[in-house]
Amino acid sequence: MRVLTGIVTVALCLGLPAHPAWADDVYTMALRTLAPDVYLIQRPDPLREPVEPNALFIVNATDVVVFEGGGAPIVAERSIALIRSVTDKPVSHVINSHWHGDHNLGNQAYRAEFPDVRIVAHPETLAAMTGTPMAYVERYVPMLTDLIEEWGAEQAKGTLSPRRAELLPSIVLMRDELARTTIVPPDLLVSDRLVLERGDREIHILHLGRGNTPGDLVLWLPGERILASGDLVVHPVPYGFGSFPLDWIATLDRLAGFDFDLLVPGHGAVQHDAAYIRRLQALLTEVRRQVGESVSKGYDLETTRAKLDLSSFIDEFAGDDADARQKFDNWWTQPISRSAWLEARGEPIKQGAADETG
Numbered sequence: 001m002r003v004l005t006g007i008v009t010v011a012l013c014l015g016l017p018a019h020p021a022w023a024d025d026v027y028t029m030a031l032r033t034l035a036p037d038v039y040l041i042q043r044p045d046p047l048r049e050p051v052e053p054n055a056l057f058i059v060n061a062t063d064v065v066v067f068e069g070g071g072a073p074i075v076a077e078r079s080i081a082l083i084r085s086v087t088d089k090p091v092s093h094v095i096n097s098h099w100h101g102d103h104n105l106g107n108q109a110y111r112a113e114f115p116d117v118r119i120v121a122h123p124e125t126l127a128a129m130t131g132t133p134m135a136y137v138e139r140y141v142p143m144l145t146d147l148i149e150e151w152g153a154e155q156a157k158g159t160l161s162p163r164r165a166e167l168l169p170s171i172v173l174m175r176d177e178l179a180r181t182t183i184v185p186p187d188l189l190v191s192d193r194l195v196l197e198r199g200d201r202e203i204h205i206l207h208l209g210r211g212n213t214p215g216d217l218v219l220w221l222p223g224e225r226i227l228a229s230g231d232l233v234v235h236p237v238p239y240g241f242g243s244f245p246l247d248w249i250a251t252l253d254r255l256a257g258f259d260f261d262l263l264v265p266g267h268g269a270v271q272h273d274a275a276y277i278r279r280l281q282a283l284l285t286e287v288r289r290q291v292g293e294s295v296s297k298g299y300d301l302e303t304t305r306a307k308l309d310l311s312s313f314i315d316e317f318a319g320d321d322a323d324a325r326q327k328f329d330n331w332w333t334q335p336i337s338r339s340a341w342l343e344a345r346g347e348p349i350k351q352g353a354a355d356e357t358g
């Protein structure tokens with residue numbers, strides 16, 4: 001999930017009330033034990049912006065393996081402090097599930113603390129991180145600075161909405177973090193599978209097919225029966241930026257086929273069964289069906305979007321919360337309808353191309 005999407009949402013959410021529970025700064029992470037030696041690092045409230053993914057770490061006999069690099073250097077620094085609260089063993093591998101910055105912009109902090117750490121990702125993730133899709137990181141710093149100045153001026157006049165006033169500190173922090181961010185690309189590539197053997201434990205790093213991006217990796221711990229999906233599964237509102245609807249439907253089948261006890265989604269609540277995977281699959285299937293029909297009638301993207309009716313799914317995923325419903329539209333309906341429309345027309349789906357506006 002990319003940060004600009006958050007800004008777009010922020011710009012639209014003037015009328016919404018302030019959130020009462022956001023006392024901590026936006027990069028405050030909490031630690032939870034999932035199984036012996038397996039820990040979850042999670043930012044409460046998955047809908048808060050900028051979004052921050054779930055991360056896992058596994059403490060082995062002589063090393064620590066981390067899944068997800070975090071969305072900013074400060075997130076990784078705090079995650080390292082949480083790891084240090086449990087063990088003094090070094091981090092040997094940091095796996096980036098995909099190229100969206102919230103999953104890898106903390107890499108630099110791991111490299112600084114553990115110079116020998118391997119950054120693990122799919123070749124498509126390497127291509128995006130070293131190519132134009134990731135160029136947004138530099139673009140955002142002046143954009144966010146302009147936004148901060150604009151909102152600061154409104155605040156001085158007393159005209160800034162409570163919602164924006166609440167978000168402003170997060171945006172300042174995000175800008176400051178992006179300004180000190182260096183992209184650290186992967187140096188260990190997995191196009192299919194990599195198994196790290198650590199005594200009795202196996203750590204499987206797998207590409208199950210395209211979905212949320214062209215290079216999604218998942219983590220599977222067969223001994224603990226814990227599966228971490230990256231943004232192939234995001235709860236409660238999925239992301240659909242530059243995604244591959246048809247392949248994603250098939251990839252979710254493979255994901256649902258694992259005999260897991262716990263599924264850690266890319267963002268949001270840990271799942272205990274495949275029910276949410278199947279709900280996502282039904283949603284994708286319906287998007288693809290309706291958009292396919294529109295394409296067969298020759299409709300342009302604007303008309304296709306106007307005809308797309310996901311109302312029953314919006315109720316199911318976002319409930320009656322106005323903020324969640326707006327995010328369902330911004331993070332899901334707008335971008336995924338574009339991908340489905342391109343796919344149905346046989347056109348390529350490019351990473352980082354026009355995703356910002358859906």
Ligand SMILES: [Zn+2]
Binds near residue numbers: 053100103231266267
């Ligand atoms: Zn994400």
